[in-house]
Amino acid sequence: MEKTSKTQRKSEALLLQELGEKLVGLTDQHLGRLELPEDIWNAVKLARTIRKRGGLKRQLQYIGALMRKIDAAPLREASLHKQLEAWRDELIGGNDALAEELASRFSLDRARLIILAQTAREEQIKKDPSPAPARALFRYLREVAVQGC
Numbered sequence: 076m077e078k079t080s081k082t083q084r085k086s087e088a089l090l091l092q093e094l095g096e097k098l099v100g101l102t103d104q105h106l107g108r109l110e111l112p113e114d115i116w117n118a119v120k121l122a123r124t125i126r127k128r129g130g131l132k133r134q135l136q137y138i139g140a141l142m143r144k145i146d147a148a149p150l151r152e153a154s155l156h157k158q159l160e161a162w163r164d165e166l167i168g169g170n171d172a173l174a175e176e177l178a179s180r181f182s183l184d185r186a187r188l189i190i191l192a193q194t195a196r197e198e199q200i201k202k203d204p205s206p207a208p209a210r211a212l213f214r215y216l217r218e219v220a221v222q223g224c
Contacts, residue, residue: 088139091147095138097154099123109153115141159220163213166192167199183219191215 079087098106098115099122106119118141122134142150165173166188174192178185195208 088143091142092135092139094147094150094154095119095122095135095142097157098138098150099135101157105153105157109150111150112141112145115145155217155220159213159216162216163195163209166212167195167209169196177216177219181219181222183215188212188215 095115095118098109098111098119101109106116111119115138118134118138122131122138125131125134162173162177166177169192171189174185174188177183178188191208191212195212198204198208
């Protein structure tokens with residue numbers, strides 16, 4: 076059995092805490108799809124009601140601690156999916172600054188990204204739009220985001 080360093084354990088704990096913070100930002104409908112254990116579900120619901128910064132920070136740490144007891148891979152995948160959907164929607168909406176940021180962050184083809192977004196935007200304007208261009212944009216974002224992780 077390989078022993079992990081304290082730095083690596085701290086890094087993993089912080090990642091789980093950040094994932095917990097993303098869970099707090101999701102709607103009840105999205106949380107319901109994730110099939111969270113009841114203790115994590117309750118901790119997330121409680122975190123939404125906390126307004127004091129220190130209290131919220133402690134609650135997020137608690138959520139991170141609870142998440143160490145479960146397999147967080149499905150939660151990471153759902154969180155990534157939600158983020159990619161948001162990026163896709165913003166790009167289709169014409170957010171060129173986001174295109175620039177994503178191009179530099181993930182070393183992707185900026186021109187291809189803009190063309191995919193413009194094609195999806197033009198398709199949405201039509202009376203009977205096809206979801207294919209938006210799906211193509213989403214697939215491209217997922218492809219580069221997964222490689223960048």
